[in-house]
Amino acid sequence: MTPKSSYTLRAALLTSATLTCLSLPSMAAAQNAADAVEEQTAANAAEERDTEAVIVVTGSRIAQPTVDSAAPVQVLSNVQIEQAGVTNIQDLLLENPIFGTPGLSRTNSAFLTAGTGVATVDLRDLQTNRTLVLINGRRVVGGVANTAQVDLNVIPTQFLERVDVLTGGSSSLYGSDAVAGVVNFIFKENFEGVDANIQYGITQRGDDRRYQANLTFGANTGDGRGNIMAHIGYSNEEGLLSRERKNTRVDDFDTSRLTGNLSDWGTATEPFFSSFPPQGRFITGAGTFTFDNDGNLVQGFSTNGPNGDGVGANGFNRQAFRTLATPVERYLFAARGNYEVSDGINAFFEGTFSRTSAERLIEPFASQSAGPNGIFPLGGVVPIENFIDRDTNGDGINERVIAINPFVPDEIVAVATDQDGDGLRDFGFARRLVEFGPRFQSTDRDFYRFVIGLDGSIFDDRFNWDISYNYGQTLENQTSQGQVNVPNFQQALTAQQDFDDLDGDGDTTDAICINAQARQGGCVPINLFGVGGITDGAIAYVNADGTFDTDMTQQVVQANLSGSLVDLPAGPLGIAVGVEYRVESSSSDRDSLTNQGLNAGNAAPDTSGSFNVLEGYAELRVPLLADTPFFELLEVGGAVRVSDYSTVGTVVSYNGTVTWQPIEDLRLRGTYARAVRAPNIGELFSGPSQTFPPGINDPCQGIGLTGGGAVGDNCRAATGVLTNIMENGGTFTLNQADAQGISGFNIGNPDLQEETADSYTIGAVLTPRSINALRGLTLTVDYFNIDIDDVIQPPGRTFTLGQCYTSNVQESCDLITRRAITGPINSAGSLEFINAVQVNSARLQTDGIDVTANMAWDFDGLADGGQINARIAYTHLFAYDFTPAEGQPADPQDGEIGTAADRFTAGIGFNSDRFDIGFTGTFIAKSFEDDQYCNGFTGDCPSVGSEFNLDMQTAFRPTEEFEVYFGIDNVLDNDAPDILNGTTFNITGADTAADTYDIFGRRFYTGVRFTF
Known part of the structure; x- marks a missing residue:
């Protein structure tokens, strides 16, 4: 027995592996109706509209076919999903140009402290x-702590009937x-039988293997x-x-950053190793020391190659440890059921679980004595000598004497000087802690969601109603290794x-920790000098595993009523009303060292919060004219929603629509x-999270005792600034450490x-049914314009400085802290903290045009039938402007990398009962470097050329119950x-924008599918 859902739409929807740009169900239904008769009579046209209405999509709460929707709605069918062979639905959605660069994916999340492996989508790059993600028209709990961002890993791809994109x-x-x-993910329903598939994929280079196995089964009572x-x-x-690919095995750096000339952009300076070597780099008053490849202490250090001392490259290649695409393993379970309790009343449930x-994996931790996250952040140096109390002459009385750290080589002891003013010699260091191993992070996310409810019809089926309760929870447990406990260090x-x-x-020549209390706590001295010098005991004492646990819950109760209120001369008056009550809560808990910034990383707080909202909406669809000259249809509609939030109070949203069909086509x-x-909860309730922002210039730099205006x-x-000026010859002066050591906190x-x-x-839909040669064509053209005000965004720190020191804005000055006179005079008055608080200050605006076309040709004369389908989705971006705060100029981003001005996806395929083959091409136009980057250099702003990728898949069905398929991506x-x-x-480690362009190269997949 053939499953009821598996091939329901195959005859109409068999296409190659791409996302349609319009509703192929509606297009195919219209085509089939047109093929049934020679002429378009009024009765046939009415029948055709009834056929279209079978497929109802997300553009309205009132039932309507996609082509009839006043809002642009695109539909991805289950057949296209099957043919694409994707493991995660994100991969298929991103082929459509209406989706922007993903916020999170396998290829851009390896260096994040949270969100590793999460898959998200955003429409219009906004x-x-x-972008709101729904399952069966209902909300989904977030997958990223303290946000509403849904992780598409929880979507069971093979359980989807279709995806609606509004x-x-x-x-x-x-x-x-x-x-x-x-983006509304619609699960299959009323499925009977069994549908199973097994698939294996691998790249041409033999890496990133992908496996999947899926089983769907259903039965009627x-x-x-x-x-x-x-x-x-x-x-x-x-x-x-990174080390598995030739072009990313070795650290490199863009040469334009070194020369300041944009003509060098895209040219690699290689190697460009890290200056934190595993053997250590040691700074003394007499210069820098390191160890050569033979383990000999030598003076001088060259990160990337010979310098004046003749020292060869002794930096560290981080690329040997970096992750290009994170490994992701998923277990998914989904269920759905319904039962007719009585005439007009149906009980239903949905359930989803995902693990x-x-x-x-990233490079071992880089530790240093100085710097913002140094082990000794105040002095920035490690003591060679320390005062201790011991009986040196046997008289039973302890004398205060100087003890030398026995690990420090004699050559360094001999030339070391007092660098912090305490009268004792010391040194600075920078070292890659390879003995601790690479930094490793593992994350487990458990997703639970269930829905229970009732639905039915009333008033002779003129109205449909439903009421439901939706519960969702995401639990995340993240552990990380490779950081250090600063106090223990x-x-x-x-x-x-x-x-x-x-x-x-029994040994009086070994080393011990000086502090007796630390010794009682298990302190083991650490030897930084040379590779492999750190013992297992020292690693155990200093190592600091990190934890990050999150708990997000969502509860929604909603009720909806929709249908036809009355029959007007031009058609039924459609109406939909509903209420919804929603409660969201989220908490995230980090280990105490991370909370305090004592793991040599930035301090990060725990966050928790919740809110609730009560909402009511109403939608109306009014047909004004129909079946009259130049007014085959004239219809207006509108909707309004009133929402009462526990956080922001009452807000109102609304829309208005108009549809005019002058002729049938x-x-x-x-x-x-x-x-x-x-x-969201993070924006509202996040505590101070530390950061060390680059590129901050102190406006007081160079200010003298007079002048300088405001x-x-x-x-x-x-x-502090005035003291600094007076002590430095009449000019405010900073040392490099102060200039680079500016910190700050991001605050909710x-x-x-x-x-x-x-x-x-504003758009048009052309379906030339009356022209035989074009009867399979559907063409849409839509102009879009979106303007977002009061965007939640912290002001840039440079902007904050300007507002304070140029315009005397007290709110900005309150965010700035300068150092007191507690250390070297050059530190007095230097910037210490510039905080950034979330505010409604920014603006986003974008506009462009979408063009989609679909064409189908049937071949009834073939032995098993057949159809050719062709389609294209094209988006041109006129503008994408981001204004970070009032008073700042807009930053145009259209045409930049990741926000290309032109993108399209096109496909063509042949499909029949036994055999399918299809090709899909995706195009990204020439794109430019960020103009803000270019402003700091000489030369023209550089660009990368256009990119075109081609995918193909073929499938063969020797029987109705069995299919074997094979595909090649890129x-x-x-x-x-x-x-x-x-x-x-x-994207760090990728040598490209890995979230925009394909980093895997040619890859293959094959699988089999059974249906019975």
């Missing part, structure tokens, strides 16, 4: 938190977060009143390391010779929407308000463009 502001229909649009179905899935993507495991570095055998091992449509996004007056008003803001967006679309084996380390869009 960021993930402005672009444009949709808050009036679906609530907050739908500023850029909605004996009385025929109910159905239950379930899906079990497993997938494993093994991942990819996702991801890992990342400090104690382990403060060592002496064990003259009096204080550790009781042409439909014109337009929408206007006011959308909102309420702040900036000079405001600088001299700070006591419970007083945030909602973002508001105005968007509109058939042409195109390499990603060089976008090197040090440039704006580089």
